[in-house]
Amino acid sequence: MNIAVAQSGGPTCAINASLVGVFRQALKTQGIDAVFGSKCGIEGIIGDDLIDLKRVIRTNEDMELLRQTPATVLGSCRYKLPECTYEDNNGAEIYDRIFGVLDKHRIEALFYIGGNDSMDTVQKLSEYATRIGSGIRFIGIPKTIDNDLPVTDHTPGFGSAVKYVCASVQEIIRDSSVYSFDSVTIIEVMGRHTGWLAASSCLLRANEEVAPHLIYLPESEFSTERFLEDVRAECAKHRAVIVAVSEGIELDISGVRSGVSDNFGHMYLSGVGRALEQLVRDEIGCKVRSIELNVMQRCSSHICSKTDIDEAEAIGAEAVKAAMRGETGVTMVFRRISDKPYVVTIESADTALMANKEKFVPREWINVAGNNISDEAIKYFLPLIRGEVDIKMRNGMPVHFKM
Amino acid sequence: MNIAVAQSGGPTCAINASLVGVFRQALKTQGIDAVFGSKCGIEGIIGDDLIDLKRVIRTNEDMELLRQTPATVLGSCRYKLPECTYEDNNGAEIYDRIFGVLDKHRIEALFYIGGNDSMDTVQKLSEYATRIGSGIRFIGIPKTIDNDLPVTDHTPGFGSAVKYVCASVQEIIRDSSVYSFDSVTIIEVMGRHTGWLAASSCLLRANEEVAPHLIYLPESEFSTERFLEDVRAECAKHRAVIVAVSEGIELDISGVRSGVSDNFGHMYLSGVGRALEQLVRDEIGCKVRSIELNVMQRCSSHICSKTDIDEAEAIGAEAVKAAMRGETGVTMVFRRISDKPYVVTIESADTALMANKEKFVPREWINVAGNNISDEAIKYFLPLIRGEVDIKMRNGMPVHFKM
Numbered sequence: 126m127n128i129a130v131a132q133s134g135g136p137t138c139a140i141n142a143s144l145v146g147v148f149r150q151a152l153k154t155q156g157i158d159a160v161f162g163s164k165c166g167i168e169g170i171i172g173d174d175l176i177d178l179k180r181v182i183r184t185n186e187d188m189e190l191l192r193q194t195p196a197t198v199l200g201s202c203r204y205k206l207p208e209c210t211y212e213d214n215n216g217a218e219i220y221d222r223i224f225g226v227l228d229k230h231r232i233e234a235l236f237y238i239g240g241n242d243s244m245d246t247v248q249k250l251s252e253y254a255t256r257i258g259s260g261i262r263f264i265g266i267p268k269t270i271d272n273d274l275p276v277t278d279h280t281p282g283f284g285s286a287v288k289y290v291c292a293s294v295q296e297i298i299r300d301s302s303v304y305s306f307d308s309v310t311i312i313e314v315m316g317r318h319t320g321w322l323a324a325s326s327c328l329l330r331a332n333e334e335v336a337p338h339l340i341y342l343p344e345s346e347f348s349t350e351r352f353l354e355d356v357r358a359e360c361a362k363h364r365a366v367i368v369a370v371s372e373g374i375e376l377d378i379s380g381v382r383s384g385v386s387d388n389f390g391h392m393y394l395s396g397v398g399r400a401l402e403q404l405v406r407d408e409i410g411c412k413v414r415s416i417e418l419n420v421m422q423r424c425s426s427h428i429c430s431k432t433d434i435d436e437a438e439a440i441g442a443e444a445v446k447a448a449m450r451g452e453t454g455v456t457m458v459f460r461r462i463s464d465k466p467y468v469v470t471i472e473s474a475d476t477a478l479m480a481n482k483e484k485f486v487p488r489e490w491i492n493v494a495g496n497n498i499s500d501e502a503i504k505y506f507l508p509l510i511r512g513e514v515d516i517k518m519r520n521g522m523p524v525h526f527k528m
Numbered sequence: 529m530n531i532a533v534a535q536s537g538g539p540t541c542a543i544n545a546s547l548v549g550v551f552r553q554a555l556k557t558q559g560i561d562a563v564f565g566s567k568c569g570i571e572g573i574i575g576d577d578l579i580d581l582k583r584v585i586r587t588n589e590d591m592e593l594l595r596q597t598p599a600t601v602l603g604s605c606r607y608k609l610p611e612c613t614y615e616d617n618n619g620a621e622i623y624d625r626i627f628g629v630l631d632k633h634r635i636e637a638l639f640y641i642g643g644n645d646s647m648d649t650v651q652k653l654s655e656y657a658t659r660i661g662s663g664i665r666f667i668g669i670p671k672t673i674d675n676d677l678p679v680t681d682h683t684p685g686f687g688s689a690v691k692y693v694c695a696s697v698q699e700i701i702r703d704s705s706v707y708s709f710d711s712v713t714i715i716e717v718m719g720r721h722t723g724w725l726a727a728s729s730c731l732l733r734a735n736e737e738v739a740p741h742l743i744y745l746p747e748s749e750f751s752t753e754r755f756l757e758d759v760r761a762e763c764a765k766h767r768a769v770i771v772a773v774s775e776g777i778e779l780d781i782s783g784v785r786s787g788v789s790d791n792f793g794h795m796y797l798s799g800v801g802r803a804l805e806q807l808v809r810d811e812i813g814c815k816v817r818s819i820e821l822n823v824m825q826r827c828s829s830h831i832c833s834k835t836d837i838d839e840a841e842a843i844g845a846e847a848v849k850a851a852m853r854g855e856t857g858v859t860m861v862f863r864r865i866s867d868k869p870y871v872v873t874i875e876s877a878d879t880a881l882m883a884n885k886e887k888f889v890p891r892e893w894i895n896v897a898g899n900n901i902s903d904e905a906i907k908y909f910l911p912l913i914r915g916e917v918d919i920k921m922r923n924g925m926p927v928h929f930k931m
Contacts, residue, residue, distance in 0.1 A: 165707070194702065288924055291924075296828055299928060303599050332928075421821075421824070427831055428830055428831065513924075521913035521916075522691070522694050522695055522734075523698065525698065
């Protein structure tokens with residue numbers, strides 16, 4: 126039998142490690158012949174744009190380089206499959222096309238590495254397979270820096286993003302604290318609907334940092350009035366106040382909301398960090414700077430978490446084992462057995478539990494004022510950033526695997 | 529005799545390494561007793577706010593941690609000493625105060641780590657010493673991520689900034705290239721008047737990257753019309769176009785210039801990256817994103833250059849030797865003997881050659897179209913980012929030295 130693997134959704138540092146996990150396990154598995162890579166997620170299957178991975182990933186060194194290469198070596202997509210129910214046969218053409226291409230290449234299992242949107246693809250394809258009596262197995266492998274997938278303890282890619290955020294926030298604390306005058310620094314962290322990544326900045330406390338002094342997540346209602354009170358209170362206590370804020374908080378002021386257009390129809394293009402910077406400047410008047418950690422949060426492989434990369438590879442390998450056991454319509458998940466020592470097992474779970482669903486930061490980790498995170502959360506986050514990958518460098522720069 | 533050391537101007541990854549250089553050399557030098565650290569640059573001398581560094585930097589491990597800690601452990605300032613000439617005795621009070629504090633603590637040499645503004649302080653103090661017949665020596669130790677100091681081949685702090693910029697731009701290239709549609713990514717790099725840091729992104733070519741496809745510096749006149757033509761031409765050749773741009777380029781369009789206020793008196797707060805992003809969106813219409821590398825360029829010690837940190841320490845040590853030889857009113861500089869093998873010597877130069885002066889990227893490195901950098905520049909930049917510091921980690925995060 127042949128198998129195929131695809132990568133979908135937003136980039137992370139760990140997606141290629143999961144690809145390596147699938148590939149390495151396939152090499153070890155009797156009965157698996159070709160391992161195809163689908164270009165740009167499901168689009169590669171639809172367009173019959175497949176790569177024989179054994180021809181491009183040739184050595185163990187290639188696999189090691191792939192593990193330290195961010196984003197998706199096979200490309201990605203944001204393609205959403207049409208609904209295809211018994212009642213409504215719309216879109217059957219696209220499913221026929223997909224199954225036609227899979228059959229043509231004798232592909233009996235498709236591994237789909239992605240987030241909650243991508244799990245929708247896995248679920249629809251496995252349902253369609255049941256409907257038409259196809260034996261092709263569809264297995265989801267989670268990834269997202271947002272850590273917002275239900276069922277799994279955490280998602281591959283998240284730990285490396287946390288490690289980058291914590292290292293960078295700590296460095297920004299040093300950078301912001303050099304002058305003798307008062308200042309406020311607002312750091313905007315990714316997370317459209319959930320605040321996992323912003324919350325993880327509480328980890329700096331494990332290394333005796335007091336900052337960030339304030340942490341705001343989309344899980345708590347945000348009030349600009351209370352925000353200004355909070356900042357004023359922290360300014361009274363600290364010379365350099367550091368604020369971490371999720372990009373997804375809903376601002377309750379007009380005109381500064383992200384993406385709001387002005388009277389000329391021009392977009393302001395300001396994220397929440399910039400909007401809050403302007404607010405502090407106008408209302409408090411001290412020196413203020415906002416910093417958007419931007420895509421560096423999801424692609425800074427040079428400071429990836431070894432735990433994350435190793436787990437991402439392991440969960441890819443387990444997906445192959447699940448397929449060989451005949452499972453389909455499942456997504457691989459981590460179950461945490463203990464924090465100390467940190468032990469996780471990898472299991473499979475019904476993809477329907479994850480497709481298009483979100484997991485939020487537990488309410489009990491957020492303080493009553495909605496402006497900070499409890500120490501309880503540190504136990505959860507800490508193991509995820511442990512360890513460093515020995516990054517291969519050339520000319521003083523990390524080496525990336527390129528096809 | 530006692531000596532003092534101070535740090536001034538904007539943070540870098542290498543200023544604390546130069547402090548270690550001064551400190552370690554002082555420990556080895558017969559005749560030097562106390563080593564004082566002045567809090568917040570010259571402000572610490574003026575305010576008699578000195579720290580006995582032997583009481584706070586106690587072990588070799590402390591020095592190693594200090595070498596990997598970004599920004600300025602002693603704080604910094606942007607203080608400009610008043611003019612104090614024979615003709616105009618204004619400001620003599622502040623000079624009397626400074627020399628009074630230095631004499632009180634038997635400080636016979638002050639080492640001032642800073643950029644071109646800070647060298648102004650060194651020059652004024654050494655001139656004043658001559659005028660009043662004081663034997664106190666004033667030695668400048670350069671630092672700036674901008675690399676804009678004349679005389680010296682390069683500045684400590686620059687190499688680490690280049691290493692961060694190159695690693696991050698390479699990761700952004702991977703991140704930007706995953707989708708099957710056309711996109712433009714604009715990366716805004718620090719450099720108000722000179723484009724050294726943006727130019728250094730050409731180094732990625734040494735690792736077989738084609739991007740950045742376009743590089744704009746303040747040294748060339750910028751035309752939005754030509755910029756749009758350039759971007760259109762690159763879009764015809766590449767799916768994911770990457771542009772590196774110095775924050776200091778002068779935009780020739782109104783309304784989007786950084787810091788321009790709108791009709792309501794609100795500042796747009798957009799840097800050039802964001803302004804160019806808007807321009808591409810309006811005029812070309814493809815997917816476009818701008819990324820500001822922001823202060824992470826100057827404080828990301830977790831990926832500092834070993835060459836840079838070692839040189840920063842060495843130049844601090846040489847400053848102590850120069851003072852012991854009786855030199856004053858000088859700034860330590862690197863002279864490059866050869867690129868391959870990379871050999872630099874450390875010498876002293878008249879501070880007047882550097883104070884308030886700038887060095888620009890050579891015109892011959894910039895192509896005729898003013899939108900890219902020649903391979904010639906690679907030879908210059910490459911040695912500066914070589915080598916990695918073995919960063920001490922705790923709980924998965926770099927450890928910083930704190931007083």
